[in-house]
Amino acid sequence: MKEIAIIDIEASGLHFDSYPIEVAVLAGGECKSWLIKPEPNWQYWCETAESLHGISRALLEDEGLPALDVAQQLNDFLSESDTVLYSDAQYWDDDWISTLYFAAKIERFFHIESIYELIGAERKHIFDSHKAFLAKSGRFQQHRAADDVQMINEAYLHATQFLTSNNEH
Template sequence: MKLICLDLEASGLGPGSYPIEVAWKSTEHECDNFFIDPGSVPGWDFWDDFAEEMHGICRAELHQSGISVTDACDRLNAKLQGQDVISDAWEFDSFWLRRLFEAADRAMMFRLIGLSEVLSPEELIQYRFVCKAQLRRHRAMADVNHILQAIHSVKYSAD
């Protein structure tokens, strides 16, 4: 079964937060990962030092290596158009994707879905157990790899 997982890192968790890093990967080994330059959007200036401590991304790195929100949306739509894309934190990731696409005045051409659409209630419990056992720095691609591994171990551990 082909799965595509997506993860975002953000400037914080509050209502003024915005996405700063995006990564996605499919079980067919297609993937992408990039920073977003918050300077490309007026008003994207909220910054939570605790969030920076969690992901380890500084604002200077975003300004230097990040792409514009327009480029980010176009890049995501070009590769993910028409696909169901899995998030293990649907509430947060959908909020940040909405902010991203609204800032770029673009329509999102893929559908973000939660784990409950691919895992049974029992598998969700197992998934949460597997994920809680691992402490790590949060970076988008590392998180995507972790999500895919955890889904695989839960779905196919009985095989």
């Protein structure tokens, strides 16, 4: 079982005008996360999304980094071996990363793939069940990117170990 790099993004909502507000990556055993200051043209805000992730627009204005800084730091954090980042919400995360890099006007050196494609259909239920178990465990703050990448990683390890140990019998 190989170690994988994982990405998770929190956003201003689930809307075509939404944008990334927090990104976290787990790569090489290290997790990094960034709050993102909204760009001037990033206006869409969903109160329901804020109630889930608990990140206010005021917090982003005060503590968030500009899109360019986040994109550069993300590129710097990832090594050449981390050119594929896995997500449990590939469509959304890829769209939000594209929004981030478009605003930053720099090239990204990675692409995002679905963790479900990696683990396969036979492990999807195990992955989802274990992730739900972890979400209810109280160990993680759900809908915060850094905790979500940790949950995704633990669920991935559980699902792949589960199948490996069952195949050995």
